[in-house]
Amino acid sequence: xxxTFVEKVCVLGAGSTKYGKLADSIADISTQASVSxxxxxxxxxxxxxxxxxxxxxxxxxKQVHIGPVLMSRLGIPDKPSLTIESAxxxxxxxxxxxxANVAAGFYDCLLVTGVEKVTHTGTEWxxxxxxxxxxxxYEGQAGASFPGLFASMARAYLxxxxxxxxxxxxxxxxNHDNGILNPKAHMQKKITVDDVMNSPVVASPLKLYxxxxxxxxxxxxxxxxxxxxxxxxxxxxxxxGSGRGGSPAALQGREHLTTIPSTKLAVAxxxxxxxxxxxxxxxxxxxxxxxxxxxxDTEDLGFFEKGKGVQAVREGRTKLNSDISINPxxxxxxxxxxxxxxxxxxxVEVFDQLTGNAGERTVNDAKIGLTHxxxxxxxxxxxxxxQSV
Amino acid sequence: xxxxxxxxxxxxxxKVLTHKCTDCGHLHLSTVYxxxxxxxxxxxxxxxxxxxxxxxxxxxxxxxxGFEKYTPYAFVxxxxxxxxxxxxxxxxGIATPADLPVGTKVKISDFDERGIIVEKQ
Numbered sequence: 001x002x003x004t005f006v007e008k009v010c011v012l013g014a015g016s017t018k019y020g021k022l023a024d025s026i027a028d029i030s031t032q033a034s035v036s037x038x039x040x041x042x043x044x045x046x047x048x049x050x051x052x053x054x055x056x057x058x059x060x061x062k063q064v065h066i067g068p069v070l071m072s073r074l075g076i077p078d079k080p081s082l083t084i085e086s087a088x089x090x091x092x093x094x095x096x097x098x099x100a101n102v103a104a105g106f107y108d109c110l111l112v113t114g115v116e117k118v119t120h121t122g123t124e125w126x127x128x129x130x131x132x133x134x135x136x137x138y139e140g141q142a143g144a145s146f147p148g149l150f151a152s153m154a155r156a157y158l159x160x161x162x163x164x165x166x167x168x169x170x171x172x173x174x175n176h177d178n179g180i181l182n183p184k185a186h187m188q189k190k191i192t193v194d195d196v197m198n199s200p201v202v203a204s205p206l207k208l209y210x211x212x213x214x215x216x217x218x219x220x221x222x223x224x225x226x227x228x229x230x231x232x233x234x235x236x237x238x239x240x241g242s243g244r245g246g247s248p249a250a251l252q253g254r255e256h257l258t259t260i261p262s263t264k265l266a267v268a269x270x271x272x273x274x275x276x277x278x279x280x281x282x283x284x285x286x287x288x289x290x291x292x293x294x295x296x297d298t299e300d301l302g303f304f305e306k307g308k309g310v311q312a313v314r315e316g317r318t319k320l321n322s323d324i325s326i327n328p329x330x331x332x333x334x335x336x337x338x339x340x341x342x343x344x345x346x347x348v349e350v351f352d353q354l355t356g357n358a359g360e361r362t363v364n365d366a367k368i369g370l371t372h373x374x375x376x377x378x379x380x381x382x383x384x385x386x387q388s389v
Numbered sequence: 390x391x392x393x394x395x396x397x398x399x400x401x402x403x404k405v406l407t408h409k410c411t412d413c414g415h416l417h418l419s420t421v422y423x424x425x426x427x428x429x430x431x432x433x434x435x436x437x438x439x440x441x442x443x444x445x446x447x448x449x450x451x452x453x454x455g456f457e458k459y460t461p462y463a464f465v466x467x468x469x470x471x472x473x474x475x476x477x478x479x480x481x482g483i484a485t486p487a488d489l490p491v492g493t494k495v496k497i498s499d500f501d502e503r504g505i506i507v508e509k510q
Contacts, residue, residue: 128453137393137420142479142504143449143456144464151447152466159445159491203464204448204486252466252475253418257445 006105008226010236011386013041014351019217019336020186021119026061026218030115031073033218033341037111038074041222042234045074048222049107051081052098054090054114055340057129058083061117070113087133088289089375090114091219091343092382098223099242099384108228114341115218126214130339133376135250147211147290149251149377151203154292156257158205161307163295165205169196170313171291172209172333178320179330181361186215186336196291210291215336219345235355240368241276241385243269249379258307260378263300267372270383271302278302281385282366283325283353285346287374288332294318297372298326301383325363328353343373343382354388392420400500403439405469405476408432416472437474439497440510441467443490444475448483455502463488465507467495478505 015036017029024032030053038045051071058064067081086093091114098110118126127147131140134149144152157163173193179185191209199208229236245265248254254261271277278301286301288294295309303324304312312318318326329335329349332342350369352358363369367388374381390398396419399406408417410424411431423430446465449456456462463483466475478497483489499506 123451124454124457127451128455131453138477138504139464140453142464142477143452143459143462144447144477145449145451145453147451148447148449148464151449152445152464155447155491156445200450201448202451204450206447250477251445252477257466 005103007103009099009102009239010224010226010229011221011239011347011351012224012229012232012234012236013037013043013222014220014348015040016184016219016345016348017217018184019215019338022117022216026055026058026063026066026115026117027069027073029117029216029218030066030070030113033220034070034074034111034113037220037222041232043109043222043232045076047109048076048079048111049109050079051111051113052094053081053083054094054344055083056085056087056090056116057118060121060129066115086380087375088337088339089343089373089380089382090340091345092371092373092384093343093380095343095347095384096242096244096382099239102223102225109222109224111220112223112344113218113220114344116338116340117216119214119216138250138252145203147203147206150290150292151206152251153257153296153377154205157292157295160258161310163310166193166197167310167314168210168291169193171288171294172196174319175288175327175331175333178328178361179334181359182330182335185330185334186213187334206290206292212289212332212337215338217336217338217341219341219348221344221347221351236389237351237354238387238389239384240387241270241274243267243273243383245381247379249376251377258296260296260300260374260381262374262378262381263297263372266381266383267301270385274385276368276385280368281324281370282368283328283363284370284372285327285329285331285349286372288327289337291333294326294331301370301372320361321364328358328361328363343371346371346373347384350386354386395419397500399436400439400497400505403497405437405439405497407435407437407474409435416474418474418476437469437472441469441495443493443495444468445491446489448486459503465495467507476505478507479503480507
C-alpha cells in the first residue's frame with residue numbers, strides 16, 4: 001500500500017485498568033483507563049478532537065454505543081466518537097483508524113480506548129458469545145468454540161511439524177513468568193509445564209493453561225501528530241509502521257492451516273512503511289490467545305521460519321531479554337484478554353517499555369517494538385511498529 | 390431458496406453444492422459470490438459427493454451453549470474428495486485422538502441444529 005502522509009504520528013500517553021474479573025461497568029472502566037492515559041500524556045481532555053472506542057460485547061453489560069457515554073464522562077460530550085468491532089482484534093483496528101486520521105491531518109490529538117467486560121456471563125456464555133466471532137454458518141453452528149478452532153490449528157501443527165504438546169506448554173510458562181512482573185496482569189501466578197499438561201482439556205490438544213483467560217479490562221492511549229507531541233512536551237513514542245490484512249473467515253478456506261494470512265499481509269505493510277525487517281524488532285506483543293497462536297505468530301511475523309517457532313520456544317529464545325522478547329507484558333495468556341481492550345493494551349505496554357516505565361519486565365536497550373493483534377482465528381489483523389524518540 | 394438453504398438441503402443428502410467459475414474454472418463452496426481467482430461473478434453449480442478425509446480436528450469438552458449434551462464431540466475440517474476444497478462439520482462419538490487420526494475417511498451424512506454432520510465412512 002502506498003500512502004502519502006501529512007503528519008508523523010506519536011503515542012503521547014497510555015494507561016490501563018488492571019485486567020481480571022472487575023466489578024465496575026464498562027462505562028466506568030473505560031473512563032478510568034482514559035483518564036490515566038490523559039494524565040500520562042499531560043493534556044487536557046479538551047485537547048482531544050475525537051475518539052475511537054473498541055468494544056465487542058457491550059450488550060453483555062447493557063451498554064452499547066459506549067463512545068458518547070465515555071465522552072460525556074470525560075466532560076467533552078461535543079466531541080465525536082466511533083465504536084469499532086473487529087472481534088479480538090478490535091483494539092488494534094481502532095488504533096489503526098485513529099492512526100490514519102492523524103497521519104492524514106484530519107485531527108492532531110485523538111483518544112483510543114478499548115474496553116470489555118464478559119466474566120460476569122460465566123464460562124458457558126462467554127464461550128458461546130466468542131463463537132459468534134467465527135464464520136458461524138460453517139464453524140460456530142457446528143459446535144466450534146474458539147479454543148476448538150485454535151486446537152484445530154494446533155492439531156495441524158503437531159501433524160505437520162516436529163512439535164509436542166509440552167512445547168506448547170512452554171509458551172504458557174514463559175508468559176506467566178513475564179506476567180508475574182506486570183502488576184496489571186490477570187494471572188500473576190508461576191506455572192510449570194506439568195501444571196499445563198495436567199490442567200483439564202478444553203479442546204484437545206489444548207488444555208486450560210494453553211488458553212488465555214476471559215478477562216475484563218480497559219486500556220487507553222493518546223495518539224497525536226509529532227507537532228502536537230513536541231509542543232506538549234513530555235515523553236512520546238513514534239509510530240513508524242502500520243499494516244492491516246485479512247484472511248478467509250473460516251479455517252477451511254485457508255491454503256495452510258498453520259499460518260495466518262492476515263498477519264503476513266499486515267506485517268509486510270508495517271515493515272515496508274517502517275523501512276525495517278523482522279531482525280530490527282527488539283520486542284513484540286503478539287496475539288497469544290492460545291499457546292499455539294504465539295508459535296504461529298512468531299513465524300508469520302518473520303521472527304522464525306515456518307515450523308521453527310516451536311524450536312525457538314524450546315530453546316528459550318523468546319524469553320524476556322533473550323534473542324527477541326515475546327510478550328514481555330505476559331501476553332494475552334497471563335496479562336489477560338479483555339477482547340476489545342487487548343490491542344490497545346499492547347500499545348500501552350510498548351509505550352511503557354519505550355519510555356522506561358516497564359519496571360522489572362523492562363526489555364533492555366529496546367528501541368523498536370511491535371504490536372500484533374488479530375480478530376477471531378486471524379480473519380482480521382493489524383500490526384504496528386513503534387520507535388523510541 | 391437462499392444460498393445457505395440450498396447448501397443445507399444438499400448436505401442432508403450427503404452432497405456438497407459448489408460453484409465453478411465459468412471463466413477460469415476455479416471451484417468454491419456455493420456461499421461464495423465472486424471468483425477468488427479471477428473476480429468473475431459467473432458460476433455453474435457442481436454437486437460434489439460429501440466424502441473426504443480429516444484435514445484437522447479438535448475434540449471439544451468445554452462446549453458453547455446447546456452443545457453440552459453432545460460432549461465430547463469433534464469439530465472437524467475435511468478435505469473433500471476430487472477437489473481442493475475443505476468444509477467443516479460436527480462429528481459425534483469422538484472421545485480421544487485415537488478415535489480420529491488425521492486422514493480418517495469420512496462423509497457428510499446430514500445437516501441439523503449441529504450444522505453439517507460428518508461421520509466415518
